[in-house]
């Protein structure tokens with residue numbers, strides 16, 4: 001178990017963290033009696049309660065929703081799909097890329113941090129209106145702006161749970177690029193290069209997304225996905241060594257065409 005959070009009252013249900021067991025991601029909840037429950041995303045009531053607790057504990061979430069005129073609704077169906085699919089797959093890829101990179105260099109971050117951040121990275125999508133999240137066409141600029149706050153929303157939701165700062169940072173910046181052309185902007189100056197943990201979660205997220213069918217496009221083949229990311233290497237968005245590790249991972253473990 002990785003996370004600790006403050007207890008409030010007897011009826012509290014809190015998101016406690018995420019674990020992966022036999023390659024399946026589970027969100028972990030905890031009530032005030034200290035009972036830890038593993039859920040696969042079926043318990044919608046429990047999830048809504050947990051998210052409400054996160055909202056109550058951090059007014060920054062509501063402020064952000066108000067700023068973008070987003071009506072509060074907790075989309076547990078989204079979380080169920082994300083946990084069972086994309087976040088789990090991102091975690092598998094991130095673990096693989098981490099291990100390959102760690103053979104030659106020191107990632108300066110624990111693999112457990114990268115794993116847990118990968119499993120939680122898109123949590124903020126639970127608050128993005130489903131008509132934007134599931135729009136079967138290109139988003140307009142206003143919708144894109146709203147969609148892009150999901151990483152900050154996830155960060156703020158988890159912050160109220162006492163999640164480790166290292167995990168929070170990876171969640172917040174999982175859409176950042178090596179050349180810092182992604183979002184959100186860094187509030188303070190980071191070291192010259194984007195930390196390796198962020199690069200790993202970012203490339204795993206991108207590859208996982210490209211390899212899935214989305215409402216607006218088909219699933220891309222392994223080669224198509226790798227070519228798109230190679231273009232990002234040439235644009236300075238992805239570090240060549242991280243890309244090479246992903247290629248190695250894909251050739252070893254992504255056996256699907």
Ligand SMILES: [Fe+2]
Pocket residue numbers: 121122150151174175205
């Ligand atoms: Fe994301």
Ligand SMILES: [Fe+2]
Pocket residue numbers: 086090121122205209
């Ligand atoms: Fe993602």
